[in-house]
């Protein structure tokens with residue numbers, strides 16, 4: 100009936116609604132002009148795609164983007180004693196090519212402070228800001244906190260916003276990781292010029308259902324166009340075993356994004372060799 104309050108239809112809608120409130124509050128405290136200026140004083144962004152390509156070549160397995168993730172709406176708290184810097188250093192030491200830092204507070208218990216402290220901890224890996232971006236303000240803010248790459252979710256952003264944000268990322272020297280979950284989203288993204296990095300999420304952000312065959316299915320359908328365009332693909336979510344990694348690798352991904360299966364282990368650094376079935380070589384290794 101007409102007097103019903105609007106309610107979110109799924110978790111993604113809930114997150115985006117909460118994000119609108121958060122961003123408007125943050126903007127009131129620090130206007131766009133000021134965050135743009137802060138971003139100009141940040142040290143230059145590192146080469147996220149370069150790090151992935153080099154690691155893929157070096158190891159012959161997909162490059163690892165290891166995620167610093169305390170909790171999620173689908174799994175709850177993943178790790179009680181959570182020290183983002185310790186975890187980031189352990190990931191880097193064990194061959195992660197890049198790191199992903201969750202910055203959403205309300206649903207993932209992340210923070211921009213985590214991003215900033217990891218960036219200032221001596222960790223060399225390029226950093227992905229894992230955020231629900233709805234406003235360009237967040238991109239400049241992420242850059243000012245040391246992000247080298249940022250997630251743009253096709254399920255959240257209309258094409259026009261995506262194109263505009265992609266240009267802003269390029270101007271800032273940042274990489275955009277564009278996330279898709281289904282064929283419709285992938286086709287939209289493949290029509291946008293300048294896309295270099297696509298993430299295929301095996302988890303639906305609306306239902307939480309995880310299915311690793313999603314990566315294979317989409318690569319079977321659109322792998323040719325992706326290859327022709329020289330786009331790098333990241334297989335995201337639900338990867339637990341060397342078989343899982345081999346499965347998405349054979350589907351054509353050059354990198355994987357992994358959180359839960361590493362962060363839940365006592366020693367998340369050591370868990371990397373378990374996930375790949377071998378030790379990964381670090382940057383500079385012969």
Ligand SMILES: O=P(O)(O)OC[C@@H](O)[C@@H](O)c1c[nH]c2ccccc12
Nearest residue numbers: 300335336337338356357358359360
């Ligand atoms: O913890 P997993 O299943 O290994 O997944 C990691 C990553 O793919 C997942 O955290 C993720 C993928 N896309 C997102 C968008 C927002 C928040 C989180 C995500």
